[in-house]
Amino acid sequence: MGPRKKTSLNRRDFLKNVAAGAAVLAAAPAATARPPALERGAPAAIPISPEAELRSPPTAEILTADRTGSDFMVDVIKSLGIDYVCANPGSSFRGLHESIINYGSNRSPEFITCCHEESSVAMAHGYAKIEGKPLLVMAHGTVGLQHAAMAVYNAYCDRVPVLIIGGNIMDATRRISQVEWAHSVQDAAAILRDYVKWDDLPVSLPHFAESTVRAYKIAMTPPMMPVLLIVDGELQENLIANGASLQVPRLTATSPPQGHSGAVDEAARLLVAAENPVLIAGRAARTPAGMTYLMELAETLQIPIINQMDRMNFPTRHPLNQTERGRELMTSADVIIGLEVNDFWGALHSFRDQMDRTSRLIARSDAKTISINSANLFVKSNYQNFQRYPEVDVDIPADAEATLPSLTEAVKRRLDASRKSTFANRRAKLAAAHDEALQRARDAAAYAWDVSPISTARLSSELWAQIKNEDWSLVSRVEMLSRWPLRLWAFDKYHQYIGGAGGYGIGYGAPAAVGAALANRRHGRLSVNMQCDGDLMYAPGVLWTAAHHRIPLLTLMHNNRAYHQEVMQVQIMANRHSRGVDRATIGTTLSDPPIDYAKLAQSMGVYGEGPISDPKDLAPAIARAIQVVKRGEPALVDVLTQPR
Ligand SMILES: Cc1ncc(C[n+]2csc(CCOP(=O)(O)OP(=O)(O)O)c2C)c(N)n1
Ligand SMILES: [Mg+2]
Numbered sequence: 001m002g003p004r005k006k007t008s009l010n011r012r013d014f015l016k017n018v019a020a021g022a023a024v025l026a027a028a029p030a031a032t033a034r035p036p037a038l039e040r041g042a043p044a045a046i047p048i049s050p051e052a053e054l055r056s057p058p059t060a061e062i063l064t065a066d067r068t069g070s071d072f073m074v075d076v077i078k079s080l081g082i083d084y085v086c087a088n089p090g091s092s093f094r095g096l097h098e099s100i101i102n103y104g105s106n107r108s109p110e111f112i113t114c115c116h117e118e119s120s121v122a123m124a125h126g127y128a129k130i131e132g133k134p135l136l137v138m139a140h141g142t143v144g145l146q147h148a149a150m151a152v153y154n155a156y157c158d159r160v161p162v163l164i165i166g167g168n169i170m171d172a173t174r175r176i177s178q179v180e181w182a183h184s185v186q187d188a189a190a191i192l193r194d195y196v197k198w199d200d201l202p203v204s205l206p207h208f209a210e211s212t213v214r215a216y217k218i219a220m221t222p223p224m225m226p227v228l229l230i231v232d233g234e235l236q237e238n239l240i241a242n243g244a245s246l247q248v249p250r251l252t253a254t255s256p257p258q259g260h261s262g263a264v265d266e267a268a269r270l271l272v273a274a275e276n277p278v279l280i281a282g283r284a285a286r287t288p289a290g291m292t293y294l295m296e297l298a299e300t301l302q303i304p305i306i307n308q309m310d311r312m313n314f315p316t317r318h319p320l321n322q323t324e325r326g327r328e329l330m331t332s333a334d335v336i337i338g339l340e341v342n343d344f345w346g347a348l349h350s351f352r353d354q355m356d357r358t359s360r361l362i363a364r365s366d367a368k369t370i371s372i373n374s375a376n377l378f379v380k381s382n383y384q385n386f387q388r389y390p391e392v393d394v395d396i397p398a399d400a401e402a403t404l405p406s407l408t409e410a411v412k413r414r415l416d417a418s419r420k421s422t423f424a425n426r427r428a429k430l431a432a433a434h435d436e437a438l439q440r441a442r443d444a445a446a447y448a449w450d451v452s453p454i455s456t457a458r459l460s461s462e463l464w465a466q467i468k469n470e471d472w473s474l475v476s477r478v479e480m481l482s483r484w485p486l487r488l489w490a491f492d493k494y495h496q497y498i499g500g501a502g503g504y505g506i507g508y509g510a511p512a513a514v515g516a517a518l519a520n521r522r523h524g525r526l527s528v529n530m531q532c533d534g535d536l537m538y539a540p541g542v543l544w545t546a547a548h549h550r551i552p553l554l555t556l557m558h559n560n561r562a563y564h565q566e567v568m569q570v571q572i573m574a575n576r577h578s579r580g581v582d583r584a585t586i587g588t589t590l591s592d593p594p595i596d597y598a599k600l601a602q603s604m605g606v607y608g609e610g611p612i613s614d615p616k617d618l619a620p621a622i623a624r625a626i627q628v629v630k631r632g633e634p635a636l637v638d639v640l641t642q643p644r
Pocket of ligand 1: 480504505506507533535536560563564566
């Protein structure tokens with residue numbers, strides 16, 4: 001069991017006296033001490049600073065037997081090494097909330113104040129992709145879980161672990177108000193059950209302890225996913241019975257599932273014999289080690305890599321990185337291996353978005369296909385993120401990262417001098433093609449260099465020029481920027497890219513960036529977020545969270561004043577009917593009135609500049625903002641950009 005913290009007042013006495021109203025508060029020094037700002041009559045904006053939030057609670061003699069269930073729950077949570085709890089407050093978990101900040105001293109986990117439950121979960125999502133472990137999210141009853149839902153779905157699709165606790169009042173006769181009735185639910189987990197890996201409803205403290213440790217293990221076993229515990233308010237708030245023997249179960253390591261040796265050897269045989277093999281990497285690297293393993297396989301086979309970049313799988317400047325030539329390579333490949341590729345069928349086909357929605361095989365019909373994918377170990381029915389059925393020749397339901405070393409060994413066993421020399425020739429050709437592709441990207445980036453609004457290539461280049469000598473981390477996705485950073489920048493470390501939302505739910509970007517920056521803070525990295533305007537407008541309150549918790553993060557707005565992707569969707573429809581595209585901006589733009597993101601940021605305590613429309617003003621603005629971020633604070637530069 002964890003350490004027992006001394007509290008300012010015997011909790012049992014405090015609870016007994018609470019009914020007596022404010023009188024009891026006078027007896028509690030912590031409660032009467034008003035922040036100086038309030039006494040001076042200043043606005044009560046931040047009554048307690050982030051630094052003060054981390055100070056230990058006041059201490060006094062402890063008089064035993066005053067621990068509530070939620071104190072023990074904190075012991076369990078601490079045993080898992082969870083650093084933060086992201087939450088928007090709610091009475092259904094007030095017991096846990098109070099225990100975390102007082103009994104647990106607001107350290108490991110530290111409470112992160114979130115302004116929307118979707119932000120809580122998306123922050124956890126971004127954090128886990130950098131730190132490789134979950135943080136805790138608490139959500140309030142029906143309404144909190146409903147708000148959390150889309151972000152949970154994103155994490156589920158993206159195979160990211162998040163530990164979620166939802167509050168609830170189970171006993172109908174104990175609900176104290178209409179509100180508690182409205183926020184209580186018979187089967188709370190049903191709200192999220194279709195897109196979490198596991199849920200439970202503990203009815204006792206030992207049950208809570210076992211289920212929490214079990215949930216953590218389930219979430220962290222590939223395929224990783226969110227898990228959910230519904231924790232009854234009374235279980236949190238009731239005193240622990242005298243003499244109750246409670247213990248925290250030991251968290252033991254789980255080894256990730258590896259591919260069957262026979263299937264792995266068959267994959268190696270096909271790859272070694274292939275003349276034009278291609279490797280597609282989806283969520284291949286779960287950790288920095290995954291990148292190393294993939295590089296070793298790639299170097300052994302001299303195989304071109306098409307990086308779908310759902311994770312930072314492979315360095316962008318590696319000569320075998322042939323992502324920009326993906327389509328060309330797919331059409332000639334005789335063996336295609338996919339590592340954690342979500343849509344293998346989609347990689348082999350092209351789709352035509354016309355009246356009849358047709359598709360066509362682009363790969364050779366005699367190409368042999370190999371898939372290593374842990375997604376096959378856990379599939380649910382209702383939500384359709386599992387994609388079309390691919391006819392894979394060697395199908396290995398296993399974790400790619402854990403299977404890569406044995407695959408590389410199997411390949412090495414089959415190599416002889418003649419294959420090695422063939423592979424060396426292949427590498428020389430691929431290296432030349434890689435250099436040409438990079439040069440083509442640089443040439444293309446120079447088009448419309450001075451245009452205003454600013455081109456996304458210029459935006460990416462100006463940012464790169466100022467971060468390339470730092471320990472940087474791009475904590476946003478790149479599809480909305482025509483993937484310019486991936487085409488131009490040198491990514492070679494795992495923490496330099498975190499992939500996308502998984503479920504393509506917009507509103508993920510800003511909070512995931514803040515969560516990833518929270519994880520990067522401990523490592524002293526410069527987190528950069530290229531932020532779409534539409535995405536930020538779902539829940540901009542996360543900027544306040546970044547300011548309040550002093551999370552260093554450079555945000556450059558990609559402000560095209562539109563939901564531009566949807567402009568294009570409506571244009572497709574209008575074109576189909578030959579009605580002209582002029583009116584496709586209706587319902588899809590954010591230009592009237594224009595949104596002032598610098599002011600939005602400033603209003604929440606974030607350094608803000610802009611809007612910047614002249615490209616020559618960009619570099620100095622980025623430089624100023626980086627100085628702010630280096631001081632340990634968030635900063636935002638609003639940049640008016642071309643649509644893509
Ligand atoms: C929750 C949610 N609602 C709606 C959509 C549909 N959608 C896809 S892209 C997009 C526009 C996003 O706008 P922005 O973030 O500014 O990026 P842009 O397309 O302008 O580059 C929308 C609304 C979605 N994917 N998720
Ligand atoms: Mg936009």
